[in-house]
Amino acid sequence: MLKGHRTWIFDNKPVIISTGTVGGPFEAKGKIPEAFDILHGDTWLEQDSFEKAQQVMLEEACQHAIKNSPIQKEQVEFFIGGDLINQITPTTLAAKTLDIPYFGIFSACATSMEGLALAAFIINAGGANYILSGTASHNSATERQFRYPTEYGGQKPPTAQWTVTGAGCGLLAKAGSGPVVTSATIGKVVDLGITDPFNMGSAMAPAAVDTIITHLKEMGVDHSYYDLIVTGDLGKVGREISFDLLHEKGVPIKEEQFEDCGIAIYKEEQPVLSGGSGTASSAVGIYGHYLKKLTEGKVKRILAVATGALHSPMSMQQKGSIPCIAHAVSIESGSDIS
Amino acid sequence: MLKGHRTWIFDNKPVIISTGTVGGPFEAKGKIPEAFDILHGDTWLEQDSFEKAQQVMLEEACQHAIKNSPIQKEQVEFFIGGDLINQITPTTLAAKTLDIPYFGIFSACATSMEGLALAAFIINAGGANYILSGTASHNSATERQFRYPTEYGGQKPPTAQWTVTGAGCGLLAKAGSGPVVTSATIGKVVDLGITDPFNMGSAMAPAAVDTIITHLKEMGVDHSYYDLIVTGDLGKVGREISFDLLHEKGVPIKEEQFEDCGIAIYKEEQPVLSGGSGTASSAVGIYGHYLKKLTEGKVKRILAVATGALHSPMSMQQKGSIPCIAHAVSIESGSDIS
8 A cells, every 4th residue: 555655555446425615705706616615705604703713614514525425424433634723723623513533633734635645544444434534724813823813904925825714625435426536645844944934835835846756756657647736725936936846856747737726716806915825725625626627527637735834923933944744645536437 | 444433453463663752850750760761851952942842852752762673764654743832843843853754643632642543553554664653742831832931930720730841652563573552442522611721631531431431342342351541641630530430431440450641650749730741641651651561561451541632722712611532542562572
């Protein structure tokens, strides 16, 4: 099952039998509103804190995935999730509501694919029949914790990104109908010394490139094996750096083959600077937008590369640089689809 | 491999081929200094922050485990770890130093056994040959983040606990000499509404009891199967509640069969109130103290039940209660030992 040093092959082909995605009003006005199963008209969701609103979005995404599947909640053995908020409390409280045995994980905005990789490994090896894996982020909760409350109106440079308010999850099963998860490559911490938390795309780009190149090498394929290689939240700045780095390192990926969830989600005229970010960026993008391309037959093979900046506000205050990671999961058309 | 709903059986018997444990000066004066491979004379470890000291302890524990094993660092496929500090930055930065592909996890003080359960599952299923799993905590870093800086001299009630300054890790392999990991039961979030962060033993007790009872039931054994059932950091208050709850629920566990790492680590006269806590409590206790009992032949079967309180300072300020979890891992004498 291990191929090379960092890659798993899933011979039993675990299936994503359903997904759930939730977004806020700003996402509803974006470029891909059809990617969301549920869209909310305001960011509070009738809760008394943004953190609770984030929790509710994750609960809704999971409940939607279960409702749209042939199984009952009680059949799901494990929930694997995490988020950006300190001690991942929104995810934990969603796990409590869901009442499903729980693995808490943290890879910042790479959490979605860390979770999907683990879920696929466990299902593939017979450790569960059904696993839910998901994450959520909330613009106001994240801004307050990592930078300033949005009410301050602080200005940002053009390299900064906009945290997605949303949630996305996938329900993985050992058999069924849907896209199949065929392999995963686990990230290493890559840190080239960038210390500007308003330029996370640049910080994350080398981690994305390291994981993509390792994945192709360990799988013994070239970039043309994939119809799309989709990153999580590099934004325009990080995507361009990654594109150039890949070419420099001998991976002549094509422009149209290399997309980013953080660029796909918002319209050009929305004030998101370099693009979307947050744990929900890749979760909503992959589960809500790109899997549709698979099920509709527009593409056959996607490499989903979620990218995470693993710093904390305190590690920034202590003048640390931004350690980054990227986890890649290969998702292909199910045999019943293609 | 799945038995019941929440339990994994590891038929291929992954082996803990080596361990590493690190402690501070207060731990050196405790009841089990022999549990530590490395003891430091001061809590700064020549670093300029407590968080960096915590990171260095984890690096030392991992490096010690590798040095004391027959393998090289480059042979370790994955590092699985997490800690209590926001965004688990000390663990992430240790993963960067170690330069090993990394799964970040978070279960508060149950992190040690979430990591060991995942490591055992992955090794057992052929997803790796060697995995390092570990965690660290630092009294001053944790107190500052969750309560007040220790310099304030804030008073605490007798139910409060003392965060262990230390680190513990295990190096798991598919074959070799050492204690074997035979099964694991994954926790559910249990929350009985306790809102006092100075009484986490009481909050965690029901989670520990839920996981222990589920484990025994799904494994089809009674409590006498284990020589010792060892919890992570219930402290005196939480242990007594758990003991009573187990008896109430029909598990007549014996006093001498039910130990707690948070009670084992410090002397009666040390001012730790209800006992030790922190992610390092179970890591140091299990990897440094209780595994010795296995290798010395004093006991043959241990159920290690790490317990975690999953709140954050913000979730407390927002008047939330304390959601808790416990993950259990069964560790038995290796055939080459017993």
